[in-house]
Amino acid sequence: MLDQKLSLVLPAHNEADNIEAVVCRGMSVLPKIVSDYEIIVVDDGSSDTTPSIADQLAAKHANVKVVHHPENRGYGAALTSGFAKASGGLIMFMDADRQFDIADITALAPYVPHYDIIAGYRIRRQDPLYRKVYGKLFGLVAWALFGLHMHDIDCAFKIYRADLLKNLTLTAPGALINTEMLARSTRRGATVSQVGVRHYPRLAGQSSGGSPRVVFRAMGETVRLWLALRKEEAADPDVAGEQRQQRSIAVAGISFAIAIIVGIVLRLRQRSR
Secondary structure: OEEEEEEEEEEEOOOOOOHHHHHHHHHHHHHHOEEEEEEEEEEEOOOOOHHHHHHHHHHHOOOEEEEEEOOOOOHHHHHHHHHHHOOOOEEEEEOOOOOOOHHHHHHHHHHOOOOOEEEEEEOOOOOOHHHHHHHHHHHHHHHHHHOOOOOOOOOOEEEEEHHHHHOOOOOOOOOOHHHHHHHHHHHOOOOEEEEEEOOOOOOOOOOOOOOHHHHHHHHHHHHHHHHHHHHHHHOOOOOOHHHHHHHHHHHHHHHHHHHHHHHHHHHHHHHHO
């Protein structure tokens, strides 16, 4: 058992059919893994009964807290709100769609004393083909632009040291939040361990992660983040000019890859219907 308090952040948008099961599963598993815990549900402008279910759970269980966004602000904004509310020395986040099982925290827990970030990766991703292809392509973009060597950069099953996470200035409101957290953390010298976790088919609700709107938004966020980090690097005398030049060369090829991602994703999405 880890002698620390863990804050589990669950971003939720229209997850009325899933949120109670996910929270209850967390309350069953976490007491066996950590000495103290809290579960923070972030209702990101849901239009179903997610808000009322979350409030009912919080009223019945002292370990459950709820943050409400009056309007949908995006995945990154939901995580950021949850992180701000967290009081544990460890912060974990996981999707609220039941495609992960919190019990797989047992695979990550042994690495917590030795690493700043423990990042899960989906061993057999249970998503449509177009989302798998998009994930692989985006992983290449993250490697070339940000130097991140990750098996599954967007896997929503990660544990961070809270003091590290709370000192990051996070700006991505949407799907790029995972990349931003990792890029900013590793630039501070944070250590990362990657651990395989199980992934399950979605049983209820509807995912919007592969929609054209989300894809286009992620592309725009990627460009903005790269420009912001490049500006910060240019102002940092410790960053070698040669490294910046290599990144610029990589951008030429990767920019073309980004341009064709949407076309590939949309075509595969149409075929998978």
